[in-house]
Amino acid sequence: MVDVLIILLIIILNGYFSLAELALVSVTTEELTEGNLAQNTNAIRTLKLIKNPEEFLSAVQVGTTLLGLIEGIYGGSVVAAGLEHWLSGWGVPLYFAHTGSLILGIGSITYLTIVFGELVPKSIALQFPLKVSLIIAPSLVIFSKIAYPFIKLLTYSTHKILELLAIKTPEHKKISENDLKKMLGTAYNQGLLEKKQFWMHENVIAFKNRTAFSIMKPARITLTLSSAWSTAQVKSLISKKPYAYFPVISEDPHTVTGILKTKTFLLSNDDDWHDSIMDSYEIDSSLPVRDIFTHFKEMNKDFSIVVDAHQKFIGILTMQDIMEAIFGDLPELEDYGKYVKQRSEKVWVAEEFIHLQRLRTTLSLDWIRPYEAIYLSVGELLRGEMKSSPILEINGVKFQWSTEPAHESQVVITLP
Incomplete structure (x- = not known):
């Protein structure tokens, strides 16, 4: 009876080490430093263990190897001897009783070890890594101190072998x-x-992957003021389209000479509207949006002119455009519905700058949502997903660039 209890104890201890190994591998630093756990003694011990994975893995390996040796030498012979005596009592020939007892003895111990020493503990550790880690940390620390010489030898050997293989051990696991x-x-x-x-x-x-070009309002749909206009003409346009800012252009439509802030113009008593024109704040079309956001805050700006590599005016960008890149389309004066037109029952035409979110809601294309996390506009979708074929087909919906000379920036969408 004592022999059986010893074998069961060995299996339970094997389960303990399996539990400890998987729990400590699964638990994260973030879980151990949240809320009240930041000051928890066991959480601090667990953190020390997972910061030195080679050491706790060595401790676990020492434990499991030692138990495996004891189990193999002691368990097999003890159980086999008992079974051999039992089989002989049933009249089984001595040779077959001896062989059968070894097979049954080793087989039963192996089964119990796999189930109760491996599978069950590891399943528990996977489901409750934090709780298990906090419970086993104190005892594993004690065992690590007892087996310190062996652990240091194993840890040193592991580091040296990794160095020979040119594998560096990272100090902290980085989240991708x-x-x-x-x-x-x-x-x-x-x-x-x-x-x-x-x-x-x-x-x-x-x-972080957005650029000014990807979120700007294109110049071709931007209302501009001509520097040759009279004050009456400017007032007339502003009364119809009361935007906060207007780019001012000269004879060259690709060059912005300044911007007119509507509020400043309306509050001004000057007869000449040109006196209200301010210098334009220009940004390169390739500038990351996160940098533009920082510049806006530092310079107290919320409107900019977007230019290409040749300093050509290609669009405008506002703080609202940046917010829409995060929160989705927001209410605005511009009616973007006119840039998504239905040509027939199954065919729609959209300007390339139309946001995928607007396309999803307008055409009820719920499946398009995952693409919104990658591309902002329908034009970006085509440029990113279209390969050699002139037609991009996703979920039965066909996208292709318009072949009409005057509308090459439009996307033709054919529903299934």
């Missing part, structure tokens, strides 16, 4: 963009984030 996306997806699937919150977080991740 894909890791962050997976965590957000998990949070959404578990109900921790609502759909709109999930979408907004995806937009924030994609924000």
Whole structure:
């Protein structure tokens, strides 16, 4: 009976080390430093363990190897001897009783070890890594001190072998963009984030890849003022389209000479509207949006002129455009519905700058949402996804550039 209890104890201890190994590998630094856990003694011990993975893995390996040796030498012979005596009592020939007892003895111990010493503990550790880590940390620290010489030898050997293989051990595991996306997806699937919150977080991740060109309002649909206009002409246009700012151009439509702030103009008593013109703030079309946002804050700006590599005026960009890149389309004076037109029952035509969000809501294309985390506009979608074929087909919907000479920047959308 004592022998059986010893074997069961060995299996339980094996399960303990399996539990400890997977729990410590699965738990994260963020989980151990949240809220009240930041001052928790066991959490601090666990942090020390996971910061030196080679040491705790060596401790676990020492434990499991030692138990495996004891189990193999002691367990097999003890159980086999008992089974051999039992089989002989049933009249089984001595040779077959001896062989059968070894097979049954080793087989039963192996089964119990796999189930209760490996699978069950590891399943528990995967489901509750934080709780398990906090519970086992104190005892594993004690065992590490007892087996210190062996652990140091194993850790040193591991480092040297990794050096020979030219593999560097990182001090801290860095979270990649894909890791962050997976965590957000998990949070959404578990109900921790609502759909709109999930979408907004995806937009924030994609924000770093946006440039001025990708979110600007193109020059061809921007209302501009001619420097040759009279004050009456300017007032007439502003009364119809009361935007906050207007680019001012000269004879060359690709060159902006300044901007007119509507508020300043309306509050001015000057008869000549040219006196209200301010210097334009120009940005390169390739400038990352995150840098533009920083510049806007530092310079107290909310409007800019976008120019290309040749200093040619190609669009305007406002603080609202930046906000829309994160929060989606916001209410504005411009009626963008006129840039998405229905040509027939199944065919629509959209300007390339139309946001995918607007396209999704207008045409009820719910499947397009994942692409919004990568591309802002329908034009970006085509440039990014279209390969050698002139037609991009996704979920039965066909996208292609217009072949009409005057409308080459338009996208023709054919529904299934």
